[in-house]
Amino acid sequence: MEKSYSHKEIEKNWYKIWVENDLFKADNKSKTTPFSMVLPPPNITGSLHMGHALTFTIPDIINRRKMMQDFNTLWLPGVDHAGIATQMVVEKHLKKEKGLAKEDLGREKFIQFVWDWKKKSEKQIIKQIDKLGLSLDWTRMKFTLDDDMKKTVIRVFVQLYKEGKIYQGTYMVNRCPSCKTVLSDLEVDHREIHGKLTYIKYPLKGKKDDFVVVATTRPETMLGDTAVAVNPEDERYKNIIGQELILPLTNRVIKIIADKRVDKEFGTGAVKITPAHDPNDYDIALKHNLKSVRVIDHNARMTGPIKKKFIGLDRFECREKIINDLKKLGLIEKEEDYVHNVGHCHRCETMVEPDISKQWFLKTSEIAKPAIEVVEKNNVVFIPNKWEKVFFNWMYNIKDWCISRQLWWGHRIPAYYCLECGQIMVEEERPPKCSNCNSTEISQDVDVLDTWFSSALWPFSTLGWNVNSGDFKTYYPTSIMATGFDIIFFWVARMIMMGVHFTGEVPFREVLINGLIRDEKGQKMSKTKNNAVDPLDVIDKFGSDALRFTLAIQAVPGMDISFSMNRIKGYKAFANKIWNASRYVIMNLKGDENFNVDFKKISDTDKWILNFLNNITEKVNDLMDNYRINEAADQIYHFFWHEYCDWYLEFAKNDIDNIDTRKVLKFTLFRLLQLLHPFMPFITEEIYQKIKINEDFLIQTKFPSFNSEMFFIDEYKDIELLKKIIMETRKTRTENRIDPNKKIDIYLKSESEKEREIVSNLLRYFNFLTKSISTEIKNDFSNLPKGFRGVCLNWEILLPFSNNSDRVKELKRLKKEVDKAENQIKKLGEKLSNKEFVTKAPELIVIDFKKNLQVLIDKREKIQKTISDLS
């Protein structure tokens, strides 16, 4: 084995070998219990970030263990076409490369261009994912725009249309002027803006010097005003309701109307009504039968029946001009600083523009109900549970979903229009002629579907629901969906709705929600803040195993993770420790060791480690079954380093010539590699190859579980006692500055004959670990040389002085010790003299306290006796 651990060397080749050996390939005809997941498909535009690393590593740990437990596993990978994101990126790319806009190419050529680009980009992200070593079945990889995915999307759309759940309608929706498409409510982020509230005077018709003052954050929309509204209860305006105003900068006459939705406290209490460009105004206008005047176009430029000089101006440019013009006319009363919430595009952060247009919608009320029910009945379980509330809250208030997008890259909407009679036909295949007038002049809707529409079908579309495939029959419903809380609405809720509606079954039984990765200071990682840590850099520096372990041990379900370089450094050191411990074991093997350990022949220390390992194995299984991956990782970490390495390997150095101990060494290492494998697949595989007996790869071995043959409680307790005496001896040595390399004589004392016998049988370990030349076990310390004392349980330790100044030092220290013991005795005594505690607490607890008290009292006495001996 190489002398030093090199993550780069180890992590270089294994993934390829695993994949080539079909280790992750599912077999839908297997008879064992299915366990399946689908990967949240990353965007083809994307590159791997820490969020991915976390959301992918956790299910990989789960999946690898399930594989080792002989489940019939499938973990299906895929990538997402990510409509808006991809189109934007490729458009930029096209501009840069060829100086062309997508319109220059035309729709078909542009889409071809995107496909070419997709092939490269997809390879890139898959290459990055490979570095994490995920146990994905690449033979089943899907892309959201694959032909079979397309077929499913179309079938679903048509069915929903025929059920009346998809409809076309003209409503006010959010439009992003930069992405040039409408958005769903979810794709709009509300952000606080420090803006201005402008008070504009609208003159009353026929009364030049009489005004109604309205306050607005968007003066440019005044050109589209068709009324001014006041609250009917507002005394200030009661007498002018119904009167007419002259809209400045236009010659239009508008009315003053009353509506109780107007907030008397806002501004002057009188508000301008712009039905075409504000959702509230739109509602009010509907009720009052107001005209709608459109003055802003799809690109957020001014348009409509307005003065020529405004036409074509950007909305913000126009705002300045309007304010200037009004100032000149003396129609601006004042401007105030004002903080308000404004919608921004989720994708590009541009301020969205409310806009009336004809779009496709999915009616959600009916399909939401069964989706709520399956969660209520725990057919779908959120982990941690608190996210259910978030889910319910959104589902109870769900609004119809605007699913059409003015993009080219995506699933084309299967709606066809007759150019002759205007008939709308929604069909899976393009109809050859109009169903109404038989015309053959037919064109397809130019819009595509919201990317999340196809995502919502992902768990069943990828498994082949459309053709009722073997995979679908075996692996659906899937077992777990692991994802981030930020897409519970976007994705999880919609998958549940669609899954239940179309398959009659839940898409997954459990939803594992993980937290956000933050930087060391707890700040959100983002490109703009420049605090994002690239997982590939981390893997390069510390290794995939170290990164995976770091994420796992910190992944408290549902909690954010502060990513700290210092921490990963620590787990890289752990990998190094694993490497070296294994190296030691392997170096000492003689080749005649197998895993058939004869439990009758092995030593007490062997039994101790087997018993301990057995306990840890049980705990790890239990924790992992409950998704407490972080605690499982912690258990293994501690056991490997601080029990197996610190103690067992040291114990075993004394018995290395014994074949039975060597067998245990090899066997325990094997078990530990198995436990660790889901967390650190690379290093464990590398080492396994050097000690393997049967299975070719570690993942093919059976994950350990509790074994009643490895239950050695007496030996376990004996060795724990020995450890404590050794620790106390070491402490006494260092505290008294006895040269650590000096071999010395040691005396031990206990009044218990049984314990004396136990320890005397283990003396070779004691001598080795405390650097003792010879150790004598006594039941009495009189007639021995004076020395430093240590007390541990009912044992005493004596290390002879080398000179008189040692004696003085020791006396001083012992007095301190007495004080310490005194304090603890007082504390416990108080507790035990409390009648309520003694009568009400469980007996075992009370006995425990009493035992501890006795131990302390003994300790105090012993020290006091020593003091009088030394004085």
Added chain:
RNA sequence: GGGCGGUUAGCUCAGCUGGUAGAGCAUCGGUUUUACACGCCGGUGGCCAGAGGUUCAAGUCCUCUACCGCCCA
């Protein structure tokens, strides 16, 4: 305005159904002993945000307060 988290060692964080507080890094002292200095041995460091309550017993359960963060409207 409604809801949800967080506040534990110098820093970043664990701590399940209540039973004398843990990890990584940092720090201090010792140590180059043939698995490992990415190490070994030993130590320092916490009225678990504050107040009240339930209980024999509270970091853990309940109530309130403060500060920090997130989601929804």
